[in-house]
Amino acid sequence: MPPMQSPHLPLLHRRLLRPIVTTMESTKEEADVEDDQAAAADLSYPPVFLESRGAGRLPASLCTSAPVIDVPVLDLHRLDPVGLRGACRDWGLFRLVHHGIPPPLSAALQAQARDLLSLPFDAKRARFSSPGLAYFWGTPALTLHVKDLNWLEGLHIPLGRLSSSSSAAEFDGLETFWSLVDEYKQHMARIARTLFEALAADLKLDAWVSASYLNEHDGTFRIYRYPKCARADDYFAMEAHTDSSVLSVVNQDDVGGLQVLRGGGWFCVEPIADTLIVNLGDIMQAISDDEYKSVEHRVTVNRSKERISLCYFGFPMEDGVITSSRYREFTYREFKEQVQEDIKLSGAKVGLGRFKINNES
Ligand SMILES: O=C(O)CCC(=O)C(=O)O
Numbered sequence: 001m002p003p004m005q006s007p008h009l010p011l012l013h014r015r016l017l018r019p020i021v022t023t024m025e026s027t028k029e030e031a032d033v034e035d036d037q038a039a040a041a042d043l044s045y046p047p048v049f050l051e052s053r054g055a056g057r058l059p060a061s062l063c064t065s066a067p068v069i070d071v072p073v074l075d076l077h078r079l080d081p082v083g084l085r086g087a088c089r090d091w092g093l094f095r096l097v098h099h100g101i102p103p104p105l106s107a108a109l110q111a112q113a114r115d116l117l118s119l120p121f122d123a124k125r126a127r128f129s130s131p132g133l134a135y136f137w138g139t140p141a142l143t144l145h146v147k148d149l150n151w152l153e154g155l156h157i158p159l160g161r162l163s164s165s166s167s168a169a170e171f172d173g174l175e176t177f178w179s180l181v182d183e184y185k186q187h188m189a190r191i192a193r194t195l196f197e198a199l200a201a202d203l204k205l206d207a208w209v210s211a212s213y214l215n216e217h218d219g220t221f222r223i224y225r226y227p228k229c230a231r232a233d234d235y236f237a238m239e240a241h242t243d244s245s246v247l248s249v250v251n252q253d254d255v256g257g258l259q260v261l262r263g264g265g266w267f268c269v270e271p272i273a274d275t276l277i278v279n280l281g282d283i284m285q286a287i288s289d290d291e292y293k294s295v296e297h298r299v300t301v302n303r304s305k306e307r308i309s310l311c312y313f314g315f316p317m318e319d320g321v322i323t324s325s326r327y328r329e330f331t332y333r334e335f336k337e338q339v340q341e342d343i344k345l346s347g348a349k350v351g352l353g354r355f356k357i358n359n360e361s
């Protein structure tokens with residue numbers, strides 16, 4: 001499937017698609033285009049990103065200069081149980097190849113993401129404001145405010161709602177976008193289920209228990225745009241966190257910025273074309289009695305380029321009970337509510353620590 005042009009594609013973007021010619025005249029045109037691009041980006045950025053002046057809160061070394069690390073690579077086509085177990089126990093994160101997502105599908109969805117998120121800020125707020133398609137900015141916690149501004153914006157899509165209750169307004173003019181999301185969603189469910197089954201076998205989980213531990217068709221899909229930021233040392237694009245999911249699947253463009261915490265240090269997880277990054281979340285750590293790691297990660301901002309990533313989060317059944325030798329019994333609903341309460345009270349997630357046996361906090 002070729003990358004598609006959205007009906008919303010602004011005039012500016014259509015200009016940008018013209019073939020590049022290298023003449024003296026084109027240099028001026030390129031400069032004009034860059035000016036146009038900057039102006040359009042400004043209009044589309046949340047005003048808080050234009051107003052914020054860096055206060056130098058973060059040491060430069062924290063944000064920018066992490067070494068690159070080679071993360072374990074797994075082939076979904078021929079899943080190696082030993083490699084998978086090692087990656088989950090030792091890293092909590094791996095790169096997935098031969099995952100079966102057609103590259104044109106990822107490219108088309110990235111292009112749609114770019115187009116939709118390049119709309120003016122007010123248009124995005126007005127247009128994407130329903131439970132099935134919600135625009136958020138400055139906080140990864142959707143509507144809850146975290147302590148520090150996160151240099152991101154995005155669209156939040158609960159996949160379970162897609163087929164049933166999406167309103168006509170959510171669909172109007174976005175038919176191409178939704179059909180791409182629908183196709184992508186099937187791949188995510190397939191990938192999440194395949195990986196989870198292999199992990200459930202490693203952990204020797206009962207089939208009926210493990211069925212409730214991953215509700216792969218009801219996951220969340222998020223499309224992020226991390227705007228470029230001249231004050232890259234002052235902000236994180238997404239602050240350090242663990243995911244609340246069972247597992248998460250990141251499909252990033254070629255800009256980079258994802259970092260993983262390992263052995264007390266931060267490392268860059270480089271973007272490599274046609275590969276996915278899978279990381280385990282808190283629920284997987286609980287299910288595995290802490291054998292697997294819910295890995296801490298973050299995203300740094302880029303001074304000169306914006307970044308797009310497509311992220312899927314697989315969760316358990318909302319009311320399925322999670323049992324673990326390390327944590328008191330809890331449902332995902334309880335976990336989610338506790339995370340939200342903690343963010344509301346302190347601006348930060350506590351996570352699994354709240355459920356740890358012999359831990360009063
Ligand atoms: O955009 C990324 O690379 C990662 C996003 C992420 O960690 C998250 O949404 O939890």
Ligand SMILES: [Fe+2]
Binds near residue numbers: 241242243248297
């Ligand atoms: Fe994450």
